[in-house]
Amino acid sequence: MIASQRIRIVGAAVLAAATIGGLAACSSSPSSSQTGSAGGTYTFWDPYPQFDASADWTKLVEQCGKDAGVTVTRTGYDTSALTNKALLAGQQGSSPDLLLVDNPVVSTLADAGILTTTDENKLDVSAIQKNIIGAGQINGKTYGVPIGANTLALYYNKKVLAAAGVDIATVKDWATLTDALAKVTAAGKKGITFSAIGTEEGSFQFLPWFWGSGANLTQLDSAKAQQALSLWTDWVKKGYAPQSVINNTQTTSWQEFATGDYAFGENGTWQLGNVKKAGIxxxxxxxxxxxxxxxxxxxxxEFMTIPVQKDTARYATSKKIAECLTSTKSFVTTDNTLSYIAPTAEAQKEQVAANAELQPWVDAVAAAKGRTSDNLGIKYPKISQQLWTAVQTALSGSQTPEAALKAAQTAAAAATK
Known part of the structure; x- marks a missing residue:
C-alpha cells in the first residue's frame, strides 16, 4: 500500500461506533434499483478515490461488468465517507450492488443489516485463508470475500545492524530483539521506530506485541498485556525507541526509518516501493x-461484499462481477498493484514466483489476524480506543502500564456491555 493510502488500511474501524444521527447529514446515495438479471447498470463503491477512469483497477471493474453482460458504474470514496454513505444508503434502501470496504467495517455494516451473507449470495470462500476470512465473519456467518491482505513486520537495516555487530539470525524473541536494540544504540545508531499515535494506527501497530504476549482484547489489563505495554515503555525510557513514537503516524514513522539511522522500523507491505527508493x-x-x-x-x-437489495434477482449478476474481481488472475493483478498479499495459496504462489521479495510478507500474512476476529465485531472499535489511550498514557509517563491498562479495561467493559 502506498503511503498516501495508508489511512484507509487502518482508519475505518473507528467509524464502527458512529451513530445513526451522525449520518443524517450525509447526502443521499444513487439508487441501484434498476432491474437486474440481464443488461442494465450495476453500481460499485470502493475506497480508492485515487483511481480515475484510466487506472488498471477501474478498467478491471468495468471489464468484469462487461463479462457479466452489464455496465458497472464505479465510484471511489475516502474510507470514512464510504462507510457513512454505505450506512445511510442501507437505511434508505439504495445500497450499491457491490461494495468494497475495509475489513473492520464489515462487522459494522453486517450488524446494521446491510450486507448479504455468502450463504445468501453464494460466493465461494472455501479457498480463502481462514485467518484472512475471519475478519469478515460474525456469529458464524461470512459477509464477503477479501480481495487481499497486508500486515505489519519489521523492516531492518542491514548496514546499521552489521556496524553494531548484530546478527539478525539471533533475533528470535523479545529478549533478543531488545539485546539487539541495546547494541545498536551503544554503537551510536538508533534502535526502532513505530507508530503509537492516539488513533487506530496506534492500536494497529501495538497489536502484534499485545497478541504476541498471548493477551486477548477482551482482557486489556491481563499480566500478558502489561508485559507488552511494558516492552514499549521500557524501549522509550532507555532510548531504544524515540519519544516521537507517541505522535508518529505510520507515515512519519516510516520517514524516520527511511533516514537510514534506525536498525528497525515497524511498518507494512505498502512500504516496499519506498524502502527501495530510500536506497536502504x-x-x-x-x-x-x-x-x-x-x-x-x-x-x-478490503472485502468484496454484496449489499441487501430490494430486487433480489440482482444478486446473481452481482455474484458474477464479484467472482471475476476475486478470481486468481484478478487477485494477482490487483494485489500486486495495491501491495497486497493474495488471500489464497494459489494466487500467493503466483505472486512469489513473480517476485521472491514477497515471501516474507506471505509468511507474515499467514500469521496475521483480523482485528474484529474472535467474534468481537462492532465491539472492536470501542476496545481499540481504550487500548490506544492506554498506550499513550503509559508512553507519556502519566501512568504505569499496569494502571493505564486497568483504566482501559474498565472503560472498555463499560462501553461494550
Whole structure:
C-alpha cells in the first residue's frame, strides 16, 4: 500500500461506533434499483478515490461488468465517507450492488443489516485463508470475500545492524530483539521506530506485541498485556525507541526509518516501493512473539461484499462481477498493484514466483489476524480506543502500564456491555 493510502488500511474501524444521527447529514446515495438479471447498470463503491477512469483497477471493474453482460458504474470514496454513505444508503434502501470496504467495517455494516451473507449470495470462500476470512465473519456467518491482505513486520537495516555487530539470525524473541536494540544504540545508531499515535494506527501497530504476549482484547489489563505495554515503555525510557513514537503516524514513522539511522522500523507491505527508493539495504523480519515464533499482526485490506437489495434477482449478476474481481488472475493483478498479499495459496504462489521479495510478507500474512476476529465485531472499535489511550498514557509517563491498562479495561467493559 502506498503511503498516501495508508489511512484507509487502518482508519475505518473507528467509524464502527458512529451513530445513526451522525449520518443524517450525509447526502443521499444513487439508487441501484434498476432491474437486474440481464443488461442494465450495476453500481460499485470502493475506497480508492485515487483511481480515475484510466487506472488498471477501474478498467478491471468495468471489464468484469462487461463479462457479466452489464455496465458497472464505479465510484471511489475516502474510507470514512464510504462507510457513512454505505450506512445511510442501507437505511434508505439504495445500497450499491457491490461494495468494497475495509475489513473492520464489515462487522459494522453486517450488524446494521446491510450486507448479504455468502450463504445468501453464494460466493465461494472455501479457498480463502481462514485467518484472512475471519475478519469478515460474525456469529458464524461470512459477509464477503477479501480481495487481499497486508500486515505489519519489521523492516531492518542491514548496514546499521552489521556496524553494531548484530546478527539478525539471533533475533528470535523479545529478549533478543531488545539485546539487539541495546547494541545498536551503544554503537551510536538508533534502535526502532513505530507508530503509537492516539488513533487506530496506534492500536494497529501495538497489536502484534499485545497478541504476541498471548493477551486477548477482551482482557486489556491481563499480566500478558502489561508485559507488552511494558516492552514499549521500557524501549522509550532507555532510548531504544524515540519519544516521537507517541505522535508518529505510520507515515512519519516510516520517514524516520527511511533516514537510514534506525536498525528497525515497524511498518507494512505498502512500504516496499519506498524502502527501495530510500536506497536502504534492508531485510524483513516477522514481528516476534514474546518467546519466539511469529506474533499475530493485524490484517489490513478490503472485502468484496454484496449489499441487501430490494430486487433480489440482482444478486446473481452481482455474484458474477464479484467472482471475476476475486478470481486468481484478478487477485494477482490487483494485489500486486495495491501491495497486497493474495488471500489464497494459489494466487500467493503466483505472486512469489513473480517476485521472491514477497515471501516474507506471505509468511507474515499467514500469521496475521483480523482485528474484529474472535467474534468481537462492532465491539472492536470501542476496545481499540481504550487500548490506544492506554498506550499513550503509559508512553507519556502519566501512568504505569499496569494502571493505564486497568483504566482501559474498565472503560472498555463499560462501553461494550
Amino acid at each position: 539495504d534492508y531485510g524483513i523480519l516477522n514481528i516476534p512473539g514474546i518467546d519466539g515464533g511469529s506474533a499475530p499482526a493485524p490484517t489490513g485490506g
